[in-house]
Amino acid sequence: MLQLKKIYKWVNNGNHRIFLLKDIHLDVNEGEFISIMGPSGSGKSTLLNVIGMLDGFDEGEYHFSGTSVHQLKEKQRASLYKQYIGFVFQAYHLIDELTVYENIETPLLYQNIKGSERKAMVADILDRFNIVAKKDLFPAQLSGGQQQLVGIARALIAKPKLLLADEPTGNLNSKQGEEIMELFRQLNKEGMTIIQVTHSEKNAAYGNRIVNLLDGMISNA
């Protein structure tokens, strides 16, 4: 599904060149559930952002579903990730001024989907995540686990092919975290490709492959 080849990313600090990512090779097949692990500062989030096309890289090739991402312009890249990728964040990043329903609906607004269709899609996912009763609440009225649930629902609403999650359970207690990971496993079973960044061995074990990063390099694959 996606293929990273010889990806380098660096920042220049005076005469030094500090590598954030170094010679990254990564093939991800459809239906995989990958956990990226590594100590703080090893480049986990950077890698995830590169995969998610939120961040660029300095050298290398990136193919996504047959498209050469490194040759695309900013705008084309944006439309590509809009269509295929959903994001889940550690801090949920819900919009405080919108209700649960509206938060979930927002990505659809940017894809010019008709009102009636939007309604059906949101209702569908609310139902599936068992949060119909909460649809008119604001994020501040929810627990962390519930907020993350909404975050995931929002990431999935546009039917992405790839779900990227940056420490999705980092702000949650263990019980809430478990629930979220169970949900991920369930999604993966249904065919969703997932890449998550995590610190926790336990959470990593939910995946079917672990990528270890150290100082910007993949230490085993």
Added chain:
Amino acid sequence: MFKNHIKTAWRNLLKNKSFSLINVLGLAIGLASCLLLLLYANYHLSWDKRFKDLENIYVIQSNQFSENDVFTYQVSPGPMAKAIEEQVPGVIHALRVNNYFAGGITRYKDNVFRTSGLNADPSFFEVFGYPFIKGNAGTALSAPNNIVITDKFAAKLFGNEDPIGKTVMRNDTVPLVVSAVIESPLPNESFQFDYVLPWHVLENENPWTKDAGWGSNFTDTYVQLRSVNDFKSADGVIRKMIMANQNDYKAEAFIFPLAKNHLYHEFKDGRPTGSGYIVQIRLFIFLAIAILLIACINFMNLSTARSQQRAKEVGILKTIGSGSRALIFKFLGESLLITLFAVVVSIGLLVLCIPYFNRLLGITLNLPFSNIYFCSALLLITLVTALVAGAYPAFYLSSFNPLNILKGMTTIKPGSAVPVRKISVALQFCTAIFLIAATICIYQQVQYIKSKPIGYNADNLIEINLEGDLFKHKEALQNDLVTKNIIISSAQTNISITQGGNNSWGFSWPGKKENEKMLIDLFGAGYDFTNTIGAEIIEGRDFSRTFPADTTGKNILISETAMKMMKLDAPVGSTLKDGDGNQYSIIGVFKDILKGSPYYKKNPMLVWYGKTLPVLTMRLNPAKNIASSVDAINKEIKRLNPSYPPDIKFIADNLKRQYEGEKNLGAIANIFGGLAILLSCLGLLGLSAFAAEQRTKEIGVRKVMGAGVLRLVGLLSKEFLVLVIISSVLILPIAWWYMNKWLQKFDYHFTLTAWPLVAAGSIVLLIAMSTVGYQAIKAATANPVKSLRTE
């Protein structure tokens, strides 16, 4: 999507109530001031615009030549209109209009009113297109006993009766028949009247006007031309008219467009300068735009100050697929929403303050919601304001890199926008300081003038016009009131003592040099004049019944200034000669009294004796209650002159009016000074909030390192207070220079000291300190754990 934007915008407003309030209020105040100024400008710009043929209507102006100067007055001689109509090519109508003699008392049955009017030639209503409610323009003034009344006056005089054909009494002597009812003049028109009378009425009441020749300027003349192309030839002929008809008289009449008469009425060397009141109007328009711009800049400052809070939203929206353009529209929509609120609030403010403004300036402004131009202008202003105020924040916020924001790096492009904002805030403070300094100065000047002696005692001094039968019974009135102890003395005068009146260049005095000329104010008075008003005779005596020679009119009084300027060693007994060679003997010198404006040097003054004069000045008995004395006098007047409503004026009130112009100026400077402070404090609030937000982390770190709240407040406040101090240093010398220049206009003014300027600077500094201090304390007392935590 649009609905969604409105929804988030609305919830955002609700969530940050104080911020929204400040933003809406700031913008509303800016908009209200802007609209008020524009309405005021429009009020003057649409002067006389109701007259359909305005561009072809001209008014006669006359250049009067003195030895080395040309004076331009709007006057013309009586025979001119007829001559123009007969001799000048391209003229449709030429007509006389005069408002000087037309005022008086108008009665219908028991309804009596003191009224003002015009005397005009019959073509008046053909030239000036007043809408007729009843009757028609062609015949309205055709009969010599016609009267055309306005609808407002008709309602007052007749109530619900049909006025047409009814007879009203003018001054209880002249019966007039109502021939037509027209719409009342608008407040921003050159003619203000209750009725229009045929010219014949004027000639009947003032027979001298029938034979007044080309040397007697007593009326206005208006000319209607066929088209603009006729102007040059018509003007050329008219310029030669006066001198061709009158020997030994150097004057030149010319036609001046009525459309320009209100705003471009300034002449120099006999030519229009192209300037006039329009200068002030332009200033007001400029001010209106400037104030709105300042309000917009504040809006920008406050919006970008909240960028950190909004950044997260931007980041999320961008990662889930929003493009920059959608975000720009989103933020513009938000600013449009706030602007709409502000417009509503500003209209509320205007509704509240327009009556006050009208009273203050003596004008009639209103909010013409039924006027399509007004509404579209309002819409345009709303849109432009929303765009100007919202564009920068919209582009700024939507340009955020989502990755940086979500990583918690929100200090994007630190300080990039600050210099512009700092300059704009500094400019606002300059304005505020300047206006406050001006307010204090104007106030001091008015106080100074008020404290100057006027040369007589205005307390308990009243005056009445001897109108109707009162003129016959004036001696009876005087004696009666004195014997009843209501007044202690009274004197007749030719005009009110608070009016300017006549003056003359023509006098010569013993020891006068060949080229010496002196403009002397002339004033007529009867017995007991100085005694009644409380003026002081410093040499000689007042007119007196024991000197029958006084009644010949050959004996006069002069003022102290006149004595000094004529350099008379022994003034009493000296002889003055007027231009016709008549001789007058000085019998007394009195200490200067104020006549005309209190701000300018008193002219030398000459008082002549008159036996029967039209104004009666009386001093009330100070031992009695003023209200009951006034009642008693009213009763007495009513008895002697039953057909006229009594009209007693207090001299002190008349004097007060002399200060009103400057007082209004002071009030306006005060209002806009207050606004300027308010707006600049909003700007400062936005700027300091922004800075505090950008430095949240720094403050947190410093706090953890052990910095006290006081030091942090100092750190945060310092740069803004420096801003205010720099503004003060920049503007105060300019204010000093400008106020001095303004004061030089007046012959009498106080000496400008440093304190109004220092006071203005201090006031603004104090207000700025409390504004910034509030923000700084809020930031400095925040829990550092919060600001240092990264999610």
